[in-house]
Amino acid sequence: MQLKDILLNLRMVMFGGKGGVGKTSCAASSAIWSAEHGRNTLIISTDPAHSLGDSLGVDLPPGVPTPIEGIENLTALEINPKANISELKGLTNINPMEEMGMSGLMENMPLFGDMEELTSLTPPGIDEALAFGKILEFIETEHEYDLVIFDTAPTGHTLRFLSLPETLSGWIGKLIKMRIRIGKMFGAVKRLFSREEKKDDNSLEVLERLNNAILNAREDLTNPIKNSFIIVMIPEEMAITETGRLLNELIKHKIPVSNIVVNQLYQDTTELCVFCKARREMQQKNLVKIKDIFMEKLKKNLIEVPLFKEEIREYNKLKEMGEYLIDKTH
Ligand SMILES: Nc1ncnc2c1ncn2[C@@H]1O[C@H](COP(=O)(O)OP(=O)(O)OP(=O)(O)O)[C@@H](O)[C@H]1O
Ligand SMILES: [Mg+2]
Incomplete structure (x- = not known):
């Protein structure tokens, strides 16, 4: 399933991967896209080291679902582990x-x-357990949102979280x-x-x-009609190894994964300096490996997102990222 169809049809989407690869940016960009396509969207950061508010360029009071000014249908929440203990x-x-x-x-x-x-x-x-408790609230109780997007913590934490x-x-x-x-x-x-x-x-x-709510949540998380996990990675050797491990664990926990985002790709321009050319070559070699392993062998859709000159923050940049992430066909 393409990311576009996932955002238009499922109830939950989780973005996860190694630290610093672009999970929050992809999650926030997708949330803006789905809200602007008419789905009442809630984006939740389950990472105790939150950066969702910074990415959206808004102040998010801990634990409070906050409607995002200027974007209809979009609410964001950074969970507050302390308050829930x-x-x-x-x-x-x-x-x-x-x-x-x-x-x-x-x-x-x-x-x-x-x-x-x-x-x-x-x-x-304890922090994963509390984050999970909060998530239960949005999976297992009636709420007004059509889609809940999860911006998760780096791999290790998220895996412990999913085995909860x-x-x-x-x-x-x-x-x-x-x-x-x-x-x-x-x-x-x-x-x-x-x-x-x-x-x-x-x-x-x-x-x-x-206990019942937990068991039901487990069923919902593993149901491909309701949930999909999007892996975000960068085209580097270490990220390939970690993504392989993450994918194995997700398969073990029966969490549906259909898309892998390869982020921060150097573009082919004649203006590249020697340093950037070398990095682009390294990335292209790894991209071939990634395609071979994840696209051909494992039949996952690959989404290629370029490295932007600027940081990806706030509405305009997140929208621009969305063009590569969601709108362009791959
Ligand atoms: N394609 C890109 N081009 C340029 N900058 C990017 C790109 N993707 C992400 N960034 C920048 O990289 C930094 C890390 O991105 P982000 O916070 O989305 O990663 P993360 O995986 O959520 O990190 P963490 O593991 O710390 O939660 C941010 O400053 C973001 O603006
Ligand atoms: Mg993040």
């Missing part, structure tokens, strides 16, 4: 004293084995089991000490709902 804590904080209705009574009681296990359970990579549905679901599954055991155990102890009925507690239900 408290939300996640609320789900895992189970106070044994409260469970028994005996807060304050047995302050120095040694921890039960279960409690120790419970408190030692921390999500793998499995890890988190396992983690929450374990919490649910322990929550049931603890509930039973403390319920029995509580009955020994008091006649009072146990107050309503919906934390199990919350955990189960969260």
Whole structure:
């Protein structure tokens, strides 16, 4: 599927790749394009080191979806991991004293084995987990957006992020089991000490709902009618190796990938200096390799984007990038 059709038809698009190759620029440029083609678009940066606001040339208050002035249908959001830690804590904080209705009574009681296990359970990579929680909100709940574009963090972080549905679901599954055991155990102890009925507690239900949302998100992320991952790379040997690894991992996680953007290509002009000529030659050699591996062998569409003289920032430049990224046929 061409990027144009993806932007016009799918519900989610993720841009990912090695650090500094142009993920944010491609994501922002695509978001402007889809908004201007009538789709109500939300672009979310899941990279804790945000640069989406800088790329769009606007101030984005952390964690707040912000409509972009002057571009109808476009909203941008830089997720705020810090603000969300408290939300996640609320789900895992189970106070044994409260469970028994005996807060304050047995302050120095040694921890039960279960409690120790419970408190030692921390999500793998808290910032990815929190970013994922935020994303769940935009995948698994009703919202007004036709398309959600994700500007992801460099490869390692994003891979851990994409494997989170499995890890988190396992983690929450374990919490649910322990929550049931603890509930039973403390319920029995509580009955020994008091006649009072146990107050309503919906934390199990919350955990189960969260688990379902994670499993559904996993299904949506792997559904080629809903989601596509666009790999961004530069024509250099190290980027080829890393892209190969990224692609393998995405295939392993069943994330649909149909396009690879080769960014920052030196153009063939007679004005090139000796240095630039040498770089262009190196890039052209690597481009042949890239075509051989990714286009011919793996049947991915390749999108070639030139190196611009200026930095790609703000509306006009992002629009210009869009002409190469989306409008030109390859
Ligand atoms: N084709 C291009 N021509 C010229 N400059 C470019 C091009 N693509 C990206 N840039 C510039 O390169 C820098 C990095 O781009 P960008 O922020 O989009 O990369 P990134 O992959 O998102 O980086 P990070 O891994 O840090 O998130 C920016 O200053 C951007 O303006
Ligand atoms: Mg970026």
